[in-house]
Amino acid sequence: MNRIVKLLAVALIACMTLASCSGAEGAEQNTEDNSTVAENEEDTIAYPTPDGKKVVCLDAGHGFRDIGCDSDMMEGTEAQVTMAITLLVKQELEKMGACVILTHDGITHPSAEEIKRAANSAGVEYEEESIIENDIFSAYERAIYAASIAEEEGIDLFLSLHVNSIENHPEISRYEIDYHSGNPYANALGELCSALAERLDNEAVIFEDETEKAFIVTKIGSHPSLLLEMGYSTNAEDCARLNSNVWRESFAKEIADTVMEWISSYEEK
Numbered sequence: 564m565n566r567i568v569k570l571l572a573v574a575l576i577a578c579m580t581l582a583s584c585s586g587a588e589g590a591e592q593n594t595e596d597n598s599t600v601a602e603n604e605e606d607t608i609a610y611p612t613p614d615g616k617k618v619v620c621l622d623a624g625h626g627f628r629d630i631g632c633d634s635d636m637m638e639g640t641e642a643q644v645t646m647a648i649t650l651l652v653k654q655e656l657e658k659m660g661a662c663v664i665l666t667h668d669g670i671t672h673p674s675a676e677e678i679k680r681a682a683n684s685a686g687v688e689y690e691e692e693s694i695i696e697n698d699i700f701s702a703y704e705r706a707i708y709a710a711s712i713a714e715e716e717g718i719d720l721f722l723s724l725h726v727n728s729i730e731n732h733p734e735i736s737r738y739e740i741d742y743h744s745g746n747p748y749a750n751a752l753g754e755l756c757s758a759l760a761e762r763l764d765n766e767a768v769i770f771e772d773e774t775e776k777a778f779i780v781t782k783i784g785s786h787p788s789l790l791l792e793m794g795y796s797t798n799a800e801d802c803a804r805l806n807s808n809v810w811r812e813s814f815a816k817e818i819a820d821t822v823m824e825w826i827s828s829y830e831e832k
Contacts, residue, residue, distance in 0.1 A: 613716055616662040617826050620709050620718045622780060623649035624725035626667060628698040632728035634796035638806045641726040641796065642669075648793065648811050649724055655819035664716075666708055672700040678708050685714035687784070702779040710784030718786040719826045720755075722818075723778070726805065727792040736801050738767040739792035743782040745774055752787055755825045759791070762817045791818075 623645040625631030631641025639647075646669040653663045666672070673681070675696040682689050689707045709721050729735055740759060742752040753771060760767035774782060781788040793814070794801030804810045 611662060611664055613662040616660060617719045617823065618662045618664065618717055619656055619822060619826075620664045620666065620712060620721045620786075621649050621653055621656075622666040622705055622709070622721065622723035623669065624723055626669060627672065627700055629700075632726055632796045634728070634802060636799055636802035637726070637796045638802075641728075644726055644805055645724045645793075648805075648815060651811055651815035652722075652724070652818050655815045656823065659819060659823050661819075661823065664712060664718075666705045667700055673704075673708055675704070678704055678711070681711040681715075682707050685711040687711050687714055703783070706780045706783035709780070709788075710786070713784050713786035720822055721780070721784075721786055721788040722822070723780045723788075723790045725790060725792050726794060726796050728796045730797065733797050733799065735795055736766070736798040738763050738794065739770065740767060741770045741772055741778055741781055741790040741792075742788065743774065743777040744771045745777075745782065746788060747785050748787040751825075751829050752789060754829075755787075755789065755821070758821050758825055759818070762821050763814075 623642070625640075625642040626646065627642070629642065631645070633640050637644065649665065653665065656663050675694045678694050679689070679691075681687075687707060687710045690703075693701070693703045694707065695701075695704075705723075709718065712718060713721070727739060738760070740756045742749065742756065746752060749771070753769070756767075756769040760769060770776075772778070772781070778790045781790050794805055796802060796805075804814075
């Protein structure tokens with residue numbers, strides 16, 4: 564994702580992620596019994612219900628007609644890379660007993676009418692003109708969708724994964740973690756950011772953004788929300804990491820471990 568300015572290999576796996584919310588055993592959920600659906604069965608949207616589990620909502624940045632940043636050094640577009648890594652994080656979180664909800668599966672995303680109906684059901688206010696039927700799935704639409712899930716099912720953490728880019732500065736290499744200073748959980752999110760920075764193997768810069776500078780997905784809704792830039796597509800070392808399956812698996816585990824430890828410690832306070 565440019566802060567200043569799909570993988571076929573994972574698609575078959577991704578297509579099932581919105582319909583199920585497996586536990587550590589990977590058991591399939593019964594949609595009829597365990598999902599919240601709209602009353603109109605001809606056009607429904609279903610959320611996996613937590614059933615007492617910790618809930619993490621993952622958002623693979625960009626996707627569909629919005630490919631995000633691209634680079635000759637990175638194997639795939641930002642949308643492809645974030646989707647692949649998001650699925651690995653999902654897998655690790657589920658091993659630890661979390662309920663994971665994806666904003667999209669890389670193949671389809673909620674329609675405009677589904678997003679509006681979910682928001683209406685949850686009592687989430689939105690700008691009608693900003694939710695449009697197209698092949699983009701904007702940041703605003705994702706944020707309203709996540710806020711609706713949070714109101715209906717509860718979300719312990721919303722995490723949006725991205726790749727950064729900065730032209731003419733190939734030397735810049737780092738993680739960046741953003742959260743909204745006005746979030747009700749801002750203090751706790753600051754602690755999570757610090758914990759993530761300690762676990763990641765690269766320099767991490769933490770941004771506590773004021774409203775005018777905050778990313779949309781971090782400032783809509785009252786649930787804890789973070790945006791994590793996993794490196795720069797314009798830096799050779801960062802791209803080497805992002806291209807590595809070994810690194811991706813290690814990264815996914817570090818993220819999952821840190822998130823689950825934070826959720827548990829926060830609930831104990």
